Each structure stands twice: as structure tokens, then as C-alpha cells.
Amino acid sequence: MKQPVVKNIFRFFLLILLQVLVLDNVPFHGYIIPYVYVLFILLLPFQTNRSLLLFLAFVTGLVIDAFGNTLGLHAAALVFMAFLRPGVLRFYFPRLEADPNDEPGIAKLGFSGFLRYAFTLILFHQLTLTFLELFSFRHFFNTLYEIGLNAVITTLVVIVLELLFAKRKKRPSRR
Amino acid sequence: MRNLIIFLWKHQFFVIFIILEVLAFSMLINTYSYQRTLSFNAANDVTGDILDANNNISSYFFLKAENNKLLEENARLRDKLKSSYLNPDTAKVRRDSVYIYIPATVIRNTVNRYNNFMVLNVGKNKGIKKEMGVISDQGIAGIVVGVSDNYSIAMSLLNENAKISARIKKNNQLVNVIWNSDNYDLGKVVDIPAHFNLNEGDTIVTSGNSFIFPAGLVVGTIMAYHKSENEGLSTASLKYGTPFGQLHYVYILKNLMKKEQLQLIKEAAQ
Numbered sequence: 518m519k520q521p522v523v524k525n526i527f528r529f530f531l532l533i534l535l536q537v538l539v540l541d542n543v544p545f546h547g548y549i550i551p552y553v554y555v556l557f558i559l560l561l562p563f564q565t566n567r568s569l570l571l572f573l574a575f576v577t578g579l580v581i582d583a584f585g586n587t588l589g590l591h592a593a594a595l596v597f598m599a600f601l602r603p604g605v606l607r608f609y610f611p612r613l614e615a616d617p618n619d620e621p622g623i624a625k626l627g628f629s630g631f632l633r634y635a636f637t638l639i640l641f642h643q644l645t646l647t648f649l650e651l652f653s654f655r656h657f658f659n660t661l662y663e664i665g666l667n668a669v670i671t672t673l674v675v676i677v678l679e680l681l682f683a684k685r686k687k688r689p690s691r692r
Numbered sequence: 693m694r695n696l697i698i699f700l701w702k703h704q705f706f707v708i709f710i711i712l713e714v715l716a717f718s719m720l721i722n723t724y725s726y727q728r729t730l731s732f733n734a735a736n737d738v739t740g741d742i743l744d745a746n747n748n749i750s751s752y753f754f755l756k757a758e759n760n761k762l763l764e765e766n767a768r769l770r771d772k773l774k775s776s777y778l779n780p781d782t783a784k785v786r787r788d789s790v791y792i793y794i795p796a797t798v799i800r801n802t803v804n805r806y807n808n809f810m811v812l813n814v815g816k817n818k819g820i821k822k823e824m825g826v827i828s829d830q831g832i833a834g835i836v837v838g839v840s841d842n843y844s845i846a847m848s849l850l851n852e853n854a855k856i857s858a859r860i861k862k863n864n865q866l867v868n869v870i871w872n873s874d875n876y877d878l879g880k881v882v883d884i885p886a887h888f889n890l891n892e893g894d895t896i897v898t899s900g901n902s903f904i905f906p907a908g909l910v911v912g913t914i915m916a917y918h919k920s921e922n923e924g925l926s927t928a929s930l931k932y933g934t935p936f937g938q939l940h941y942v943y944i945l946k947n948l949m950k951k952e953q954l955q956l957i958k959e960a961a962q
Contacts, residue, residue, distance in 0.1 A: 538746045541802065550804060567705045575712045582719075584739050585802065586809045586838075586845060589719030596716060600709045649720065650806050
């Protein structure tokens with residue numbers, strides 16, 4: 518029981534630092550920022566208490582907000598994403614059987630399964646985030662394009678990271 | 693009552709979701725109003741220390757470029773020394789300085805949000821207060837909106853709340869500069885009377901009406917002029933003087949006479 522907690526705390530700090538120190542400062546092209554911190558919520562074990570899930574999302578969002586001076590923005594978007602997570606998991610994988618400590622990662626869901634799961638949630642996260650940030654539907658189609666592009670790129674980065682995490686996990690078992 | 697509690701407990705997932713979202717939204721709405729931006733002190737020392745540590749490392753990558761910029765600026769300032777002039781005008785009255793410059797390092801700067809801020813590594817301890825101007829060596833950059841002991845947060849010009857009172861340098865016409873909000877190089881000059889003609893490359897400078905910036909600092913240069921069709925007010929797109937994409941060292945402007953100036957206005961208004 519202890520081990521996954523430690524692992525998730527470690528992952529939390531790693532992702533936050535990666536987000537605020539590296540990715541937030543890389544101007545890719547206009548508005549594109551991969552929000553990899555969502556991976557923390559995506560990878561919490563299946564068995565995580567659903568209310569705890571929401572609280573963790575809220576705290577993660579607030580930490581990101583504290584760095585970006587957007588108090589409440591990421592918190593709102595991430596809590597919404599965490600709210601959808603159990604439903605999305607049930608929708609895509611209705612017959613999935615998981616051990617209490619299993620994570621919804623590539624190892625468990627398979628590559629295409631994880632891709633669908635991650636992309637769906639990231640898209641919702643990005644939608645809420647962008648429209649909350651704008652607080653209007655002024656440049657509707659422009660914004661929509663931005664959301665799509667941003668969601669795709671976030672998903673790509675998230676999958677690369679998840680591959681790294683997953684690889685790290687397998688190694689000890691091989692030894 | 694008991695039934696209500698049982699009901700809430702049964703649907704705790706949804707209830708907690710609503711509570712957290714309401715909480716987040718109320719914070720968010722507060723962040724968005726300009727007044728609130730001025731009063732918010734998210735410039736906190738913990739995030740500041742982390743960003744500062746990061747900046748200590750990453751600033752080495754820009755040393756060479758920054759060095760060159762400083763050299764250029766030194767050269768410009770040397771040009772203004774008395775000894776650089778042939779005939780120093782002795783009849784000119786020497787004025788006390790009104791603005792002093794406090795150097796600062798940008799430890800975090802966003803350019804790709806709709807409301808951009810920069811975090812600077814000086815705060816109350818160095819005498820920084822809200823509503824002080826921030827300039828780079830190439831033009832104005834922002835306005836301080838929050839201070840903690842050792843850090844401050846400035847609203848960048850790339851912010852929907854940033855509206856700068858400015859002048860067209862060649863004819864002193866008052867205009868306003870706002871951000872066009874989709875490119876971190878370009879702003880928008882608004883409120884230009886339609887009978888004025890602007891050319892590409894015309895300089896826009898600060899008006900000095902606000903007590904935040906002294907008059908005559910570069911805001912940017914005109915990129916394209918959009919003349920109004922119906923004799924209303926024209927607009928123009930403007931390229932900022934400050935390179936927001938690579939902003940590392942700035943100055944914060946402290947207006948020594950601000951109190952006196954505001955007092956005077958207050959008295960005159962009564």
C-alpha cells in the first residue's frame with residue numbers, strides 16, 4: 518500500500534517541476550503549451566477514492582496556478598477532468614478488471630486504449646481551460662483550432678512521458 | 693435533515709465536485725478584474741524562490757546576448773554624457789531627478805496566455821510598490837501589480853488589462869496602446885483621429901500622463917495603419933520595442949514625485 522503513495526508523490530513533484538520550470542517557458546508556437554501535469558491525475562490508481570481524486574486535482578491545479586498567477590483557472594479545469602475520469606474509464610473499458618493498485622497506464626490499457634483514454638480527458642481539460650481563460654466565445658473557431666492542436670500536442674508529450682514511466686517500472690521485474 | 697445528509701453522503705462525489713468548482717470559479721473571477729489584479733499578492737516567496745533558483749541556472753545561457761545588450765545601452769547612455777556634447781548648454785536649468793531606475797531580473801515571464809505576467813526578483817525590501825512601471829532597455833514592458841518581500845509581479849503589456857497612454861512621436865497626438873492578444877510581438881494603437889496619417893516605422897512613445905512612465909519612452913513602432921472608413925477613430929498595429937520573447941533584465945521605475953502629483957490632482961478636483 519505504501520509504495521504507490523510514494524511513487525505518486527514523487528510523480529507529482531516531478532511533473533509540477535517539469536511543467537513550471539521547463540514547458541511553461543518554451544514558446545513552441547503562439548499559444549501552444551503542453552500541460553503534462555494532467556498525467557498525474559491520469560495515472561492515479563484505479564482504486565483511488567473518487568472524492569480524493571477531486572481533491573488531488575484541485576490541489577494540483579492550485580499549485581500550477583500559483584506559479585502562473587491564474588488563481589483558480591487550472592484548478593477548475595483539472596477538477597472537471599478528474600470528475601470525468603471514472604466515467605471515461607467505465608465508458609471505454611466496461612469489463613476491465615484491475616488490482617487495487619493498478620494504474621490506468623499503457624501497461625494496463627494497452628497503447629491504443631491509453632491513447633483514447635488520455636486524449637479524451639485531455640481534450641476536455643483543454644476545452645475548459647481555454648474557454649475559462651478567454652471567458653468568452655469571441656474568436657470561436659480560432660480558439661477551437663487552438664484547443665485541438667494543444668490537446669494533440671499535450672497527448673503526445675504525455676504518451677512519451679508515460680512510456681518513460683512505464684519503462685522504469687518494468688526494469689526491476691526483469692532483473 | 694437526516695435524509696439530506698444521507699443524500700449528500702450518497703452523492704458525495706458530485707457534491708464535492710460542485711463545491712471545488714465553485715471555489716475555483718470564485719478565485720478565478722476575482723483574478724480577472726483589474727482591481728483585483730492590483731490587490732492580489734500571489735507574488736509569494738515560495739514560488740518565487742523556486743523560480744529564482746531555476747533562473748540562476750538558466751540565466752547563464754543568455755549571458756553573451758545580455759552582455760551585448762548592456763554594451764549597447766552603455767554606449768547609448770555615454771552619448772548623453774555632458775562630455776559627449778560639443779557645447780554644453782550652461783543656460784539650461786538642472787532638474788532634480790523624478791524617476792529612479794531599479795534594476796531587476798525577470799525570473800518568469802509568459803507570453804502565450806491571454807493575460808501575461810512577469811515575476812521579478814525584487815520586492816518590498818528594495819522599495820518596490822504597486823503601479824510602478826517596468827521597462828526594458830528597448831522600451832516599456834509592464835506595470836507592477838503585486839509585491840511580496842523579495843519578489844514582485846508585473847502585468848506585462850501582453851495583457852488584456854494593459855492600456856497604455858501614448859503619443860505619436862512625430863506630432864504629439866495622444867493615442868492608446870492595447871495588446872492585439874494573438875501575437876507577442878504586436879500591439880494595437882487605438883483612438884487615432886482619422887485625419888492623421890501614420891507611416892510604417894513611426895515611433896509611438898509614452899505620454900507621461902500616467903505617473904507610471906515618464907514621457908518619451910519607446911512603446912513600439914508602427915507596422916501597418918488601418919485608416920477608419922467612416923471618419924471615426926483609426927487603428928494601427930504596432931511592433932513592441934521590448935522583445936517579450938527574450939526578456940531577462942529590466943528596470944523598475946520609481947516615481948519620486950508621485951505622491952505630490954496625486955495629492956495635487958486630488959486637491960484640484962475638490
